[in-house]
Amino acid sequence: DAKTTQPNSMESNEEEPVHLPCNHSTISGTDYIHWYRQLPSQGPEYVIHGLTSNVNNRMASLAIAEDRKSSTLILHRATLRDAAVYYCILRDRGSTLGRLYFGRGTQLTVWP
Amino acid sequence: DTEVTQTPKHLVMGMTNKKSLKCEQHMGHRAMYWYKQKAKKPPELMFVYSYEKLSINESVPSRFSPECPNSSLLNLHLHALQPEDSALYLCASSQTTGQNNNSPLHFGNGTRLTVT
Numbered sequence: 001d002a003k004t005t006q007p008n009s010m011e012s013n014e015e016e017p018v019h020l021p022c023n024h025s026t027i028s029g030t031d032y033i034h035w036y037r038q039l040p041s042q043g044p045e046y047v048i049h050g051l052t053s054n055v056n057n058r059m060a061s062l063a064i065a066e067d068r069k070s071s072t073l074i075l076h077r078a079t080l081r082d083a084a085v086y087y088c089i090l091r092d093r094g095s096t097l098g099r100l101y102f103g104r105g106t107q108l109t110v111w112p
Numbered sequence: 113d114t115e116v117t118q119t120p121k122h123l124v125m126g127m128t129n130k131k132s133l134k135c136e137q138h139m140g141h142r143a144m145y146w147y148k149q150k151a152k153k154p155p156e157l158m159f160v161y162s163y164e165k166l167s168i169n170e171s172v173p174s175r176f177s178p179e180c181p182n183s184s185l186l187n188l189h190l191h192a193l194q195p196e197d198s199a200l201y202l203c204a205s206s207q208t209t210g211q212n213n214n215s216p217l218h219f220g221n222g223t224r225l226t227v228t
Contacts, residue, residue: 034214043202043219043220043221043222044155044202044217046217046218049214087154091214093214099157102154103154105154
């Protein structure tokens with residue numbers, strides 16, 4: 001599975017936008033970009049995924065570079081509840097098994 | 113609240129004990145997963161079940177024995193564990209394992225296992 005690189009940690013103030021970067025320079029044409037997050041004492045939670053076009057849902061937006069070698073998860077207004085570890089994961093759409101392999105992720109701290 | 117329920121939430125066991133972790137989902141998902149997560153580390157895939165059959169075993173030691181008795185249940189039987197096996201064990205499920213599968217995984221909140 002192709003690798004992703006994320007900063008170990010980021011900080012934000014409450015109600016400010018947060019841009020979480022992810023580099024995936026070895027991404028293949030069949031890889032989707034998935035984001036999950038893990039709040040303290042909970043299992044990981046799906047956030048969003050995309051292939052080439054930018055994507056929006058109720059939780060976040062995903063901006064994908066034109067060459068697909070990087071992407072950015074955007075939280076439009078951070079809340080204290082958004083403090084979590086955010087994982088950027090590449091998932092092969094050609095795979096018949098939906099397994100996910102997690103990297104180290106980014107620890108997001110949100111200050112009141 | 114999560115739609116994947118794991119029991120127990122906490123488990124302490126000795127190295128000679130036999131115990132089981134349980135996972136249940138009622139979303140009609142036909143793929144189920146076990147992950148292991150050590151403190152401050154990302155989750156690591158252990159097993160994948162597809163339509164109640166074991167599809168992937170990520171070279172997990174035989175002291176961990178998975179079982180999928182039906183499409184809603186997933187068990188992890190534990191025997192002769194070591195203290196280094198202490199971790200959070202996460203169960204997940206997803207909708208399908210067909211090609212172009214991008215169905216998100218739904219995780220439970222895990223069982224915190226301590227081996228003494």
